[in-house]
Structure formats: structure tokens, C-alpha cells
Amino acid sequence: MSDELVSFYKALADANRLKIVGLLAGRAYSVEELAALLKLKPSTVSHHLAKLTQVGLVSARTESYYNVYRLEEKALEEKTRHLLSREDFTTAIEDVDLDTYDRKVITDYSRKDGSLKTIPAQRKKLEAVLRHVVKAFEPGKRYSEKQVNKILSGFHEDTASLRRELVGYGLMKREGGGGDYWRVES
Amino acid sequence: MSDELVSFYKALADANRLKIVGLLAGRAYSVEELAALLKLKPSTVSHHLAKLTQVGLVSARTESYYNVYRLEEKALEEKTRHLLSREDFTTAIEDVDLDTYDRKVITDYSRKDGSLKTIPAQRKKLEAVLRHVVKAFEPGKRYSEKQVNKILSGFHEDTASLRRELVGYGLMKREGGGGDYWRVES
């Protein structure tokens, strides 16, 4: 997931850290100076600066006793362009979006009790529904045709069609002529 | 203070809220759908959507039973331009920056013990230092010239110059010819 993106926004999601960035936009400051300006203890300011450093917004240069922090203009420039762009947001859903389409189709075709209103005619929609239906079978387990029909009847009365399509799309397999069915691992 | 700015960043400083925005960038979703996709309870998603609505990033439209949320493209566009701009950051320091210049000058001219390295020659810097020095006097209290010199000697050996400038810039006043001194309220 875009952990980096979340960290970036979190770094700016604090009034005092925004003030630090605002101050550093004017000139560089030491930790002590910032603490005085913000009415915070140096240890607290250190904590904030660490978060800002982590996302590359500021950097430190040691100068005699002092640690002088300055704004990283380039990083800021770059982020400004990137940020809030569609790209960034789509990376945020990398681990979610996978079966969005399936879900949409399934909810469209399902009643509250989980049964199907109809069996979709369009190939893409049919596939989505079949991927959903096949989850009712345990992987590895073998089922007789009677058992298969029993389970499928929970989805639609036309169990024969469902069974045929499941096999046709390779989601279930059948042993020889009249043998058992089992769910194919995806 | 730019409370609005903080709220905006806070609204995006959460992985699940970023995912919601990412999803809504694709199409509109109901609360239930989002809850299913994010594996959260509807009440939690409601909470997140409330935060996003507050900053104007999303909006809801009621549709039969459902509350369908969509991304506010215009708001997003506008924010993209504004955000991370210098303007925004300077608003963040509205309530801080007031005496930044004074502080800078004072630290530049002060030793650790609080005494002055030199008395500034430039008018702006001198004013800043004098505003600092005058704080050593209690408002309302009256001081003899001897007492004044005693206090000023903590800043610089040339107490006469300091005394003269303080009066000259109107920060302290003197009663008649050889009377007492007092600090002028600002």
C-alpha cells in the first residue's frame, strides 16, 4: 500500500508542524528557536522535525552547537506536482480494487438472501457471478452431483445451467463421465 | 490560524480515507459498498465520509435506500493548485511570526548570559534590541537614573547610550529635567 503517501499527509496533519514548515519557508531555524517560537519544548520540536525529515520535507545541517533545519525546496516542488493527482490516489487502492467489478456485478444480481435474481447473459458479468458462486465450495473437497445441486439451489433454481457454466469456465472439474465434482484452485 | 488547512491534511492523513478517495475517483459508491470493499463497518465508513465531506472533498446524494457518495472534482482541482503553495504555509504562521524578526536580531546580538555583543548601528535592528531591553523594566514602576543604569549595565557597558536611545525611541520617558524614568506602555 502507499504507506509513503499516508505518511506524507500525516506529516502535515498537525498545526505545529505546518507552522514549522511555514517558518522554514522564510529562513532556516535551530530547534531551540523553533521551540521558542511555537512555545513548545525542544524535545517536542525534535519529534515533529523527525516526522518532517522522514518524508523529506526538511533537512538538518549541524552548525556549531546548533542543528539548523531548512526546508527541502525540491522535495516540496516535486510533491506539489504529484500530490492529489489521480495517480497517487489509484496507488492508494492497489490492495482493494482487485475485485471491485465483481462485487458490483454480484450485488447487482444478488438478493438480500444471497440468491441470484437472474443468471447474467453477458460473458463478463457471468464470469464475475460464477467466481462468486464457486466460493460456496470448499477447495479440495469432492462433491456428488446431488450435493452440488443442493448448494447451487441456494443461488438459483436452474442448477443445471450453473453447474454447466462452472465447469465450462474451468472453475470446477468433474471426474470422468459421472464422477464427483471439485473446485479448481485459482 | 489556518484551521481549515490542518483539517484538510488531517482528512487525508488516514489510509482508509485515502482509499475511499481513490475508489470514488473511479465511480460513486454507497456507504455499504465502501464498507464491504474496505472491510470496515458502515458506521466507521460514515465517520470517515463525514470528515471528507467536512473539507468538501466528497458529497452525498440520496438514492432510494442508499446514500451515494461521489468525489468533488472541482474542490479537488482547486485544492491541488493551492496546496503546498507558499501562501498556504504563510497563513499557518499568522499567529506566530509577529516578532520573528525581533527574535532573530536579539539572538544575533545577544550572548548566552543575555548581554549584548554590541549596540546595533542600523535603525531597524536597534529598535528590535531596544524593544527587548525595555522589557527588563516593570511597566508603571518608576526608576532613578542610578537604578536604570544598574539594569542597563546587564546588557551593555555603555549605559548612557542605551538610556538615551530608549528615551529617543519613546520606549521610556523621563520626568522633567533630572526626574525619574518609567517604561512607556506599548
Next chain:
DNA sequence: AATCTAATTCGATAATTATCGAATTAGATT
């Protein structure tokens, strides 16, 4: 080498907030 000074790290605490379940609300649908 010994000392000073600012910064950082660490541990503890207070404040904030994400999450959930239960209760309530608002809007269709029957």
C-alpha cells in the same frame, strides 16, 4: 582532557481519534 550546550532519545502520560455495536433516524416500499 574536561566541560558546556543543544539536540535527541526514552518512558510516561494526556489527548486525539479510528473502530465497533447498539440505538436512532430518514426514506422508500408494501
Next chain:
DNA sequence: AATCTAATTCGATAATTATCGAATTAGATT
């Protein structure tokens, strides 16, 4: 009118994090 459904609100709890003081560290300065 009664019922149903999804959404919201409310209260409680767990998780996160801002803040501080004390201890430690790192780098000059004496």
C-alpha cells in the same frame, strides 16, 4: 399506516500520537 433498509449518531474502547521531563548523546569550546 406499517414495515423495511441503509445511514447516521452515540457511547465505549482500543490504538495512535503529541507533549513533557529526565537521561543520554554528539560536538564544540575551554
